[in-house]
Every structure is written in C-alpha cells, then in structure tokens.
Amino acid sequence: xxxxxxxxxxxxxxxxxxxxxxxxxxxxxxxxxxxxxxxxxxxxxxxxxxxxxxxxxxxxxxxxxxxxxxxxxxxxxxxxxxxxxxxxxxxxxxxxxxxxxxxxxxxxxxxxxxxxxxxxxxxxxxxxxxxxxxxxxxxxxxxxxxxxxxxxxxxxxxxxxxxxxxxxxxxxxxxxxxxxxxxxxxxxxxxxxxxxxxxxxxxxxxxxxxxxxxxxxxxxxxxxxxxxxxxxxxxxxxxxxxxxxxxxxxxxxxxxxxxxxxxxxxxxxxxxxxxxxxxxxxxxxxxxxxxxxxxxxxxxxxxxxxxxxxxxxxxxxxxxxxxxxxxxxxxxxxxxxxxxxxxxxxxxxxxxxxxxxxxxxxxxxxxxxxxxxxxxxx
Amino acid sequence: xxxxxxxxxxxxxxxxxxxxxxxxxxxxxxxxxxxxxxxxxxxxxxxxxxxxxxxxxxxxxxxxxxxxxxxxxxxxxxxxxxxxxxxxxxxxxxxxxxxxxxxxxxxxxxxxxxxxxxxxxxxxxxxxxxxxxxxxxxxxxxxxxxxxxxxxxxxxxxxxxxxxxxxxxxxxxxxxxxxxxxxxxxxxxxxxxxxxxxxxxxxxxxxxxxxxxxxxxxxxxxxxxxxxxxxxxxxxxxxxxxxxxxxxxxxxxxxxxxxxxxxxxxxxxxxxxxxxxxxxxxxxxxxxxxxxxxxxx
Numbered sequence: 001x002x003x004x005x006x007x008x009x010x011x012x013x014x015x016x017x018x019x020x021x022x023x024x025x026x027x028x029x030x031x032x033x034x035x036x037x038x039x040x041x042x043x044x045x046x047x048x049x050x051x052x053x054x055x056x057x058x059x060x061x062x063x064x065x066x067x068x069x070x071x072x073x074x075x076x077x078x079x080x081x082x083x084x085x086x087x088x089x090x091x092x093x094x095x096x097x098x099x100x101x102x103x104x105x106x107x108x109x110x111x112x113x114x115x116x117x118x119x120x121x122x123x124x125x126x127x128x129x130x131x132x133x134x135x136x137x138x139x140x141x142x143x144x145x146x147x148x149x150x151x152x153x154x155x156x157x158x159x160x161x162x163x164x165x166x167x168x169x170x171x172x173x174x175x176x177x178x179x180x181x182x183x184x185x186x187x188x189x190x191x192x193x194x195x196x197x198x199x200x201x202x203x204x205x206x207x208x209x210x211x212x213x214x215x216x217x218x219x220x221x222x223x224x225x226x227x228x229x230x231x232x233x234x235x236x237x238x239x240x241x242x243x244x245x246x247x248x249x250x251x252x253x254x255x256x257x258x259x260x261x262x263x264x265x266x267x268x269x270x271x272x273x274x275x276x277x278x279x280x281x282x283x284x285x286x287x288x289x290x291x292x293x294x295x296x297x298x299x300x301x302x303x304x305x306x307x308x309x310x311x312x313x314x315x316x317x318x319x320x321x322x323x324x325x326x327x328x329x330x331x332x333x334x335x336x337x338x339x340x341x342x343x344x345x346x347x348x349x350x351x352x353x354x355x356x357x358x359x360x361x362x363x364x365x366x367x368x369x370x371x372x373x374x375x376x377x378x
Numbered sequence: 379x380x381x382x383x384x385x386x387x388x389x390x391x392x393x394x395x396x397x398x399x400x401x402x403x404x405x406x407x408x409x410x411x412x413x414x415x416x417x418x419x420x421x422x423x424x425x426x427x428x429x430x431x432x433x434x435x436x437x438x439x440x441x442x443x444x445x446x447x448x449x450x451x452x453x454x455x456x457x458x459x460x461x462x463x464x465x466x467x468x469x470x471x472x473x474x475x476x477x478x479x480x481x482x483x484x485x486x487x488x489x490x491x492x493x494x495x496x497x498x499x500x501x502x503x504x505x506x507x508x509x510x511x512x513x514x515x516x517x518x519x520x521x522x523x524x525x526x527x528x529x530x531x532x533x534x535x536x537x538x539x540x541x542x543x544x545x546x547x548x549x550x551x552x553x554x555x556x557x558x559x560x561x562x563x564x565x566x567x568x569x570x571x572x573x574x575x576x577x578x579x580x581x582x583x584x585x586x587x588x589x590x591x592x593x594x595x596x597x598x599x600x601x602x603x604x605x606x607x608x609x610x611x612x613x614x615x616x617x618x619x620x621x622x623x624x625x626x627x628x629x630x631x632x633x634x635x636x637x638x639x640x641x642x643x644x645x646x647x648x649x650x651x652x653x654x655x656x657x658x659x660x661x662x663x664x665x666x667x668x669x670x671x672x673x674x675x
Contacts, residue, residue: 053570053574054573054574055570055573055574074573075570075573075574076573076574076575076576076577076578077576080574081574081575082570082571082574084567084570084571084574085567086567088565088567088568088570088571089571090568090571090572090586091590092589092590092666101572101575101577101585102575102576105575105576105577105578105581106576151575152574152575155575155576
C-alpha cells in the first residue's frame with residue numbers, strides 16, 4: 001500500500017506499572033477500511049483503541065494518525081471520534097444537543113444555523129429524525145447506540161473508533177446494527193476501527209481482522225483468511241468453532257505432514273510452521289469440513305451422541321473411540337432425510353489437507369494432559 | 379386451589395399485622411414530630427396573629443399587626459438575607475475545589491483519610507471552635523501579630539468579615555460532602571466523551587462536570603443557607619451584636635422583651651423564606667442537570 005495509512009502503530013508498548021498491556025505492536029490501517037481488533041478480554045485491544053483516541057499514552061513507540069505523530073496531542077485535538085462502550089451520552093442534554101456537542105466545540109465557531117442543519121443531517125443518517133428533543137433516558141438501547149454514532153460522525157472524523165459498540169444490545173438488534181454499521185462505513189468512506197471480543201461480529205462486519213492475544217497481534221488478515229488459515233492454535237481456537245485433536249507427527253508427505261492421532265489413525269494435515277517427526281501437535285478440524293456417511297466409508301468412525309437441528313444445518317456431537325467427542329456440522333437438504341439419529345454409528349470423512357496441524361505448546365514438555373485429546377471449542 | 383373464607387381471613391389478618399407493625403415502627407417518630415414540631419409550629423402560627431400581653435408573652439387576638447410591624451426588624455432581615463447567601467456562596471467557592479480534588483484527583487488510598495479530615499472538626503462543638511476564632515481574630519490574636527510587623531489598628535473581630543469567616547469555617551464540611559458525593563458519582567467516561575468531541579478541559583468542566591454536580595452544589599447550598607437563616611451563635615460571638623441576624627432578633631424578642639407575637643411573626647416569615655429557597659434550589663438543579671430527581675440532604 002502506497003497511501004499514507006489512516007492509523008499507524010510503530011513499535012507501540014503500553015505498560016501499567018509492572019503489567020504490560022500492549023507489547024511492541026506494529027500496525028498500519030489503510031484508509032477507508034473497516035478493521036476489527038479482536039481478542040479475549042485483557043488482550044490489549046481496548047488499550048490500543050484508547051491510545052488512538054488519546055486517552056492513553058504509549059510507554060514506547062509512536063501512534064500516527066494520517067502520518068502525524070500524535071505524541072503529546074490531547075484527545076480534543078485529534079481528528080478521531082469514539083463511540084464509547086455503553087455510549088457515554090450526556091444525560092443533561094437532549095438528543096440534538098448531544099449530537100451538536102462536538103460541533104459547538106469547533107474553532108473557529110460554526111454558525112447556529114450550520115450546527116442545527118448538520119445535527120439534523122446526522123439524526124436523519126441514523127434514522128432518528130424527529131427525536132432531537134427527546135431526553136437520553138427516554139430512548140431505547142438501540143436508539144442510544146445510534147445517537148452515539150451520530151454524535152461521533154457529525155464531526156466528520158478521519159477515523160471512527162468503536163469500543164464494543166454492540167455489546168449492550170440484544171441479539172436481533174445486534175444483527176441489524178452490524179448491517180447498519182457496514183452500510184454507514186461504505187457510505188461515509190472513512191476508516192472504522194472496531195474493538196470486540198465477539199469473533200462473529202468481527203468476521204461479519206470488517207474488511208480486516210486483527211486478532212490480538214497477550215498484548216500482541218497474532219494475525220492480521222481478511223475475515224476468510226483468519227478463519228481458513230489461522231496463524232496459530234490460539235487463532236484457530238478463538239475464531240469460529242473447531243475440533244482440536246492431539247497427535248504426533250509421524251512423517252512428511254510433500255507439503256503435508258502425517259499425524260498419528262490418539263487412536264492410531266494417521267491423517268494428512270497442512271502446517272503453518274515447520275514441524276519435525278515426533279512433535280506433539282494439535283490438529284484443527286472445522287465442524288463444517290467433516291462429512292458424515294454410512295459406517296465404513298470415512299476415515300474415522302463414531303457414534304452420534306447428540307443432534308442439534310438448526311433448520312438449514314444440523315450439528316452432531318459424535319463420540320469417536322480413543323479420541324473423544326467431535327463436533328460436526330452438516331447441511332440439511334429438504335426432503336433428503338439425511339439426518340443421523342443419536343446412537344447411530346456414523347463414518348466421518350474430510351478432504352485431505354483440510355486438517356491444520358499446529359505445534360501444541362500445552363502438550364510439549366512436561367505437563368502432558370492425559371485422556372483429554374479432544375476439545376470442542378465454540 | 380380456591381381460597382376459602384378462612385384463608386382469606388388469615389390473609390387479611392396477615393395484612394393487618396403487617397400494617398400494625400409499620401404503624402408501631404413509625405409511631406415514635408410521628409409522635410416526636412407532632413409533639414415537638416407540628417404543635418409548636420401551630421402555636422407559633424397562632425401567636426403570630428395575637429397581641430403582646432401587657433406583662434409580656436401572648437394574649438389572644440386576631441390581628442396582622444405583627445406582620446405589618448416586620449419592617450421594624452428590617453436590619454436583621456437584611457443582614458440575614460445578605461449574609462446567608464453570601465456566606466453560602468463563599469462556602470461553595472472554598473468547598474468546590476476541595477470536593478473536586480477529593481473526588482477526581484486525590485490518590486485512591488488517601489481519599490478516605492482526607493475525607494475524614496474534612497469531617498473531624500465536627501467532633502468538637504461549634505461553640506468551642508467559634509470561641510477559638512474570637513481569640514484568633516480578637517485584639518490578642520492576628521491584630522497583635524500584625525502590630526509586630528508595624529501594621530497597627532487592624533480590626534477583625536465584630537465585623538461582617540469576621541462573621542463571614544466564621545460561617546465559611548463552620549459550614550464548610552456541610553458544603554464539601556454533598557458536592558463530593560455528586561462528583562464521585564460522575565461517570566468518568568462522560569469526561570472522556572467530552573474531550574473526544576473536541577472540548578478543552580475548561581469546556582468539559584463547565585459543560586459536563588459542573589452541570590452534573592449541580593444537584594450536589596444545590597444540596598450543599600440550600601443546606602448551608604437554611605442553617606444560616608437561623609444562625610445565632612456566629613453573629614453573636616464574632617459579630618459582637620453589631621451584625622444582627624434574625625436568630626439574634628428572635629432570642630431578643632422571646633427572652634428579653636418577651637414580645638412573643640412579634641417573634642412568632644418573624645419566625646413564620648423565616649420558615650416561609652426557607653421553603654421558597656429550597657424549592658427554588660431544587661428547581662434550578664433539576665433543570666440544569668437533567669436529573670429526574672434531586673436528593674436534598
């Protein structure tokens with residue numbers, strides 16, 4: 001990318017006393033992108049967002065906005081605006097005054113007419129025209145969310161920061177807002193940086209996902225890359241559902257490695273880092289990459305324990321001797337009657353190369369876990 | 379399951395017992411208020427439309443003469459009406475920065491200790507502390523020290539300034555605490571949101587912090603103001619009779635000249651003024667802070 005990034009982190013570290021929240025992050029966010037910072041709580045994603053907003057100063061390194069180093073620039077002089085968690089709307093102001101708050105701070109001053117007209121436009125943009133004189137406490141959660149969006153966007157920031165903006169909404173509203181946010185971003189064309197711990201939200205809304213763990217960036221890529229080609233075991237585990245099977249590297253066959261599973265089955269798996277014979281690995285198998293068939297046809301055989309029928313798909317918990325319980329997801333085609341019943345034996349197949357092998361930090365070294373070869377992670 | 383007459387009866391019995399318990403628990407306070415607040419207030423109201431008996435005290439009558447006579451004590455009213463709000467305001471100006479520091483800036487582990495320091499003067503009676511001020515401001519106090527460096531004939535005691543000083547000193551904690559509470563409750567993210575939207579620290583203070591702490595300010599202000607309307611001690615000790623408050627006028631009328639009806643008229647007027655002040659303060663803070671409810675005291 002040749003364009004100046006909207007946001008750039010250069011070797012940024014943030015420490016609170018003895019605790020390092022963010023360590024040595026380098027990141028460039030291109031203009032007009034929708035980027036999600038995704039990770040479990042305490043991974044440093046919110047700290048990163050707050051460093052862009054100016055509420056925290058990096059202990060080391062630089063944060064640049066559109067090529068300008070922001071060191072020493074207070075929040076009120078930065079060309080970014082934030083949608084806060086739980087919105088932080090001003091309770092003593094009505095909807096319109098909340099939205100006009102930023103416009104009233106502008107220097108040189110804007111005319112009263114311009115403030116009113118821009119606030120009105122912003123209200124219309126978030127579909128709240130006519131709500132200008134409402135009090136904040138009279139609004140529903142979804143409406144408050146949209147006021148917070150309008151209040152930030154009305155200032156025409158270079159970058160919009162969103163701190164877990166959908167966390168307080170119910171599921172239905174959340175899905176609606178995901179679409180609305182995506183549309184807004186495309187319409188306005190500015191960069192959105194979203195912080196979330198919800199991988200579904202990150203995958204569904206953003207152009208790029210930046211997965212963070214322990215204060216570092218683990219992987220940066222498009223949602224499909226993150227899902228299909230996770231950089232390590234953590235990403236495979238955190239993003240989407242997957243089955244993790246323990247095994248040992250038995251040998252190499254071309255690009256693939258042969259992994260002996262706990263029950264003796266050998267499967268061919270792709271790898272992200274060089275592996276050598278004898279290494280303990282975890283093999284990730286996505287539930288939807290498993291295909292189910294009549295016994296005797298697949299690579300593994302098991303017994304259906306539970307079935308969760310979801311309409312278009314069905315999820316099965318299948319117990320495989322010597323390995324544990326695997327989660328499989330199968331399309332349900334109307335009229336084909338292809339549902340397996342609990343207690344039925346079933347063969348599990350998967351295309352060669354769909355399994356992905358990662359060195360397993362937990363199983364290497366002394367603390368070997370026993371009997372717990374498989375985890376189903378959601 | 380249907381509810382038979384017996385069950386209904388026992389339910390009613392339960393309800394009765396519950397109400398009885400509530401009544402029992404409230405009885406002492408109610409009795410106290412009726413005997414020591416409502417009845418005296420009614421008595422004072424009746425006195426205020428009566429006449430002074432020739433030998434002093436009260437003589438039954440119905441006349442508004444006492445109220446018509448209020449201007450005779452205009453000075454006391456004037457002094458009170460000026461010094462009470464000015465005193466409350468002076469208190470506020472001193473208290474706000476302290477409360478702000480305690481709530482928003484003071485290190486967490488020092489906060490409790492500092493708060494305790496604010497309250498500790500209450501452990502000694504106001505009388506004693508005001509006596510101490512008499513000495514500090516009196517001829518052998520600060521003026522004596524000033525004389526040492528050549529500044530002669532400074533008069534501090536028995537001036538309005540001394541009364542004001544005593545007021546600020548005596549009522550400061552009552553102002554600090556409610557403001558502290560409202561600032562402490564303030565959602566810090568609102569301050570960040572304000573800064574994020576381009577407001578300088580000063581704009582944020584005026585537009586958010588101050589506005590949202592107004593309920594506390596109004597609580598402190600009306601609390602101090604109302605207590606000052608009936609203040610007797612400080613003007614007596616530090617004003618030396620020269621700064622005459624309504625409180626002093628009342629003592630004089632009831633105990634010295636024994637003009638109970640006139641004293642009663644003044645007392646009733648004072649109560650009415652207090653109520654008006656309370657209502658006004660409540661209205662103002664509700665309007666400005668957008669709060670739906672304001673806790674007074």
